Amino acid sequence: MRFLKLSPAYLLLLPFFIIMGVFFVMPLFLIVAYSFMAAGPYGGVVHQFSLDAYLQILFEKDFDGNLHFSPAYLEVFLRSVKLAGVCTLLCVLAGFPTAYHMATRPPEKRNLWIMLVTIPFWTNLLIRTYAWMLVLRNEGLVNNFLLYFGIIKEPLPLLYNGFAVGLGLLYSYLPFMILPIYSSLERMDWRLTEAAADLYAGRWQTLFRVTIPLAMPGIIAGSVLVFIPAIGSFLASDLLGGGKQMMLGNLIQLQFGFSRNWPFGAAASVILMAIVMLGMMLMARKAKDVKGLV
Amino acid sequence: MKIKSFIIAALAIIFLCPTAAHAAGKKLYIYIWDTYTAPKLFKKFEKETGIKVVTDVYSSNDTLMAKLKAGGAYDVVAPSGNYVPFLVAEKLLQQLPDDLKAIAKDMTKSVQKPDYDPEYTYVLPLFYGTTGLAVNTKLTKETGASWQQFFERPAGEKPSVGVLDDIGTAMDIASLAVKKPFCDNTPETFKTLQALLLKQKPFVKVYGSTGYTERLAAGEIPLQMAWNGDAYKARQQNKDLKYVYPAEGVEVWVDNFAIPANAKNADAAKAFISFMLKPENAAEHSIAAGMMSSIKAANELLPEDMKQAPEFNIPEGTVTGVAQACPAEVVDAYSKIWSELTR
Amino acid sequence: MAAASLKIPGFGGTAWAGLAFLYAPIVILIVFSFNSSKLITVWEGFSTDWYRAALDNDDLQRAAINSLIVGCGATFFSTLIALPTALAMHSRRKKFRSQQAVHSLIMLPLLIPEVVIAIASLSFFTAIGLSLDIGNILIAHIVFCIPFAYSPLHARLETIPPSLFEAASDLYAGPWLVFRHVTVPLLMPGIFSGAMLAFITSFDDFIITEMVAPPGAMTLPVYIYSMVRRGITPEINAISAILLALSMILVLSSYLINQKKTS
Known part of the structure; x- marks a missing residue:
């Protein structure tokens, strides 16, 4: 690999390290520092070491001033993770066939498909979520349609529940799953699948034994792009879920808004970061072990 | 479709755009x-x-x-x-x-x-403006005479009320309903407010302020805590709406x-x-x-x-409470109440 | 032959259904952009007034242009940074010990809720006295666009055996030639996918932009959020429809330019 030998990895990584080092890692230090400070009276922080923010996540003072264990924030965290997981799964189920279809189009049509998949996202997310409200509400298109044809007698409750939130999340993140899968499938050596088919493996067998394993890098990349942002999302739960159940995104937003408790907001993000990073590293190690066995 | 041509087209469109x-x-x-x-x-x-x-x-x-x-x-x-x-x-x-x-x-x-x-x-x-109650007269027979009625719903009713998710506003209104001053810093008041809101939750259709004007106009919500300007806007579209000043009073900001x-x-x-x-x-x-x-x-x-x-037009004799900056302990308690409510 | 064995029943249908799902709300938006009513919830009659209003609105145009500039800039630079990064991560896969750490660093911007990045970036920009006007927004966007530009590229590279690059350089092709004639063409679908994801992420960002934007540099999402709070008039739909038309023209024209070239 002459090209890479001449320009060692660190040189290639230089622009990334410069930009991230200055404009991301430095602010990140600020966040970590905030999480160990005390909340300022008018928002912001006062420069004074404090662990209150971390204690607050698991323990709370009740109104009479007694400290006790409180699982409320833990619940919020678990709910967000669960919802993000469901969303990721749905995205894979809908995204993989779409990406497969795109990758098997004639080459000149493939970029067109990429554009087709992303163009709806030129419209603001808030506006698109609104449009879903128009579709799903009691007097919305779906219910009116079903009522008109007498399929149902009463409007179906499609809005302000878990179904609507799931639908909204799937809608917000689908392209972030489709495109990574597509880019790993696009170059697939279709002769492999043909060879498999020639060996009288069924289409489905070929899919599960050959295609999906080859598309794995794309599925993993897409899952990361969907799962992680979905944990912190709040628009879908606010607008389509009726704001009745808080997500991690809402909780953190609240600390930088009404609560004016920056250290708590920062601490919650630091913990979120730590947990997800740990999860990712464990998964990477596990993947390596599996690879090592094969 | 080649990338280069894509970039050319993109640049062309940017430069053709009328510059402000x-x-x-x-x-x-x-x-x-x-x-x-x-x-x-x-x-x-x-x-x-x-x-x-x-x-x-x-x-x-x-x-x-x-x-x-x-x-x-x-x-x-x-x-x-x-x-x-x-x-x-x-x-x-x-x-x-x-x-x-x-x-x-x-x-x-x-x-x-x-x-x-x-x-x-x-x-x-x-x-300046008020936070009052918007009532859809076609969907409910209630007149919105009191905040107490807004919070304490009859058993078995379908979720039908809308609450603004601006926490300061919602807490002020809840304080009015239980006849406590705004930002009252006593544990008893906090407990009363929390109990009131939790009891109301099964009957709440939406906590939110984004898009509630449209919900009102579309006739989706019988009773909605509302800001006067939005209520006015919604009423232009839906004549069944009525903005009322409940007996306990309104918040003024x-x-x-x-x-x-x-x-x-x-x-x-x-x-x-x-x-x-x-x-x-x-x-x-x-x-x-x-x-x-x-x-x-x-x-x-x-x-x-x-x-x-x-x-x-705030009617003569309406009780008005002016929104205040609550002290930090009260803000803390309110955040806790809200987190508990939507957990 | 090949095509037949590649077809999997239901996949084509899913793809078209997926596309329909993505476009369903967009179609509704466009229909309601011709609504004469002041609110989008109730249909009152046909009118093109909202398009006139949108085209007459200076603030709106300023915001849209800012958004396009930031979006294109962030897409360009984040892709420019993501490409060598992905190559470096790929090349040394066996020897590169801190690879996992770098990989985590790339994904880190996804992990921190936007409002936190927004506050931290604003504090940091203030601390170092960064005032590049719209450049402040651009820098913040580049950072959170990198993971989106990077992921499809990385996924793409994983499917390419290093032997391909080696074969090319064995033919005594210089590094630049290998890069230009082997690496880039091979990676193109990944580059393009990543760039599009970066663009839609930047173009849609509200929370970070609202916070780091210097005076006089409003973007489209910030403007749209403000309109939404005033009650959604079909003017917003009109803007969305105009943008949609613009992007369609973009796709179509680049398709045509390309057709002409190949013919």
Whole structure:
């Protein structure tokens, strides 16, 4: 690999390290520092070491001033993770066939498909979520349609529940799953699948034994792009879920808004970061072990 | 489709876009509530003074404060009354000159000598409004006579009420319902408020403020805690709506003009504020924003339907509580109550 | 032959259904952009007034242009940074010990809720006195666009055996030639996918932009959020429809330019 030998990895990584080092890692230090400070009276922080923010996540003072264990924030965290997981799964189920279809189009049509998949996202997310409200509400298109044809007698409750939130999340993140899968499938050596088919493996067998394993890098990349942002999302739960159940995104937003408790907001993000990073590293190690066995 | 051609096309479109006109001369940077922009009126100011107005908007007082603290060089801002003490304490506002202060004598009684700045040292009231109850008379027989009724729903009812998710507002209204003062700092009050809200939750259709005007207009919500301006807007579309002032009273809030401490163009800012508070301009601003102007004479100049609108006329004898800046412990307790409510 | 064995029943249908799902709300938006009513919830009659209003609105155009500039800039630079990063991560896969750490660093911007990045970036920009006007927004956007530009590229590279690059350089092709004629063409679908994801992420960002935007630099999402709070008038739909038309023209024209070239 002459090209890479001449320009060692660190040189290639230089622009990334410069930009991230200055404009991301430095602010990140600020966040970590905030999480160990005390909340300022008018928002912001006062420069004074404090662990209150971390204690607050698991323990709370009740109104009479007694400290006790409180699982409320833990619940919020678990709910967000669960919802993000469901969303990721749905995205894979809908995204993989779409990406497969795109990758098997004639080459000149493939970029067109990429554009087709992303163009709806030129419209603001808030506006698109609104449009879903128009579709799903009691007097919305779906219910009116079903009522008109007498399929149902009463409007179906499609809005302000878990179904609507799931639908909204799937809608917000689908392209972030489709495109990574597509880019790993696009170059697939279709002769492999043909060879498999020639060996009288069924289409489905070929899919599960050959295609999906080859598309794995794309599925993993897409899952990361969907799962992680979905944990912190709040628009879908606010607008389509009726704001009745808080997500991690809402909780953190609240600390930088009404609560004016920056250290708590920062601490919650630091913990979120730590947990997800740990999860990712464990998964990477596990993947390596599996690879090592094969 | 090749990437290169894609880039060429992209560049072409960007350059074909009409570039916004950049007028020469002085610029005035205003940073106001997103609902308070009035492009036509700002143009009129430009014509009269030759000062170009550049408008930026925010959607929460916290954003405004964060940006001012970070040194954002704006010339005019419009903070809510309950945030003014914070901004003053952080030394983010500059003192107003006497000729601006003098405008205060033309203001309606409801906003005169506000307790957050009784001498108008830093701010001048711009708009004020109420938080009341919007009732859809077609969907419910209730009259919205009391907040207590709004919170304590009959057993077995389908989820049908809408609550604003602005926590300060929701807590003020809940305080009214249990007849406690705003920002009451006692454990008993916190427990009472929490119990009240938790009991109401099974009957709440939506906690939210984004899009509730549309929900009202579409006739989706029988009873909705609402800001007067939005209720008025929704009623233009849906005549079944009624804005009522429950017996326990309503919350009153005031937004104000102020000049930040590090304004680069304070003279233009002064000119702008006095321009905007002239009765005829204030009236126009009032119409554009759908809000009640602080200027008494401006309200005389409003179109008839606005003048008569129940949303803009607080009935004689209505109990009014002015939104305040709650102390930190109360904010903490309110956050806890809200987190528990939506956990 | 090949096509037949590649077809999997239901996949084509899913793809078209997926596309329909993505476009359903967009179609509704466009229909309601011709609504004469002041609110989008109730249909009152046909009108093109909202398009006139949108085209007359200076603030709106300023915001849209800012958004396009920031979006294109962030897409360009984040892709420019993501490409060598992905190559470096790929090349040394066996020897590169801190690879996992770098990988985590790339994904880190996804992990921190936007409002936190927004506050931290604003504080940091203020601390170092960064005031590049719209450049402040651009820098913040580049940072959070990098993971989106990077992921499809990385996924793409995983499917390419290093032997391909080696074969090319064995033919005594210089590094630049290998890069230009082997690496880039091979990676193109990944580059394009990543760039599009970066663009839509930047173009849609509200929270970070609202916080780091200097005076006078409003973007489209910030403007749209403010309009939404005033009650959604079909003017917003009109803007969305105009943008949609613009992007369609973009796709179509680049398709045509390309057709002409190949013919």
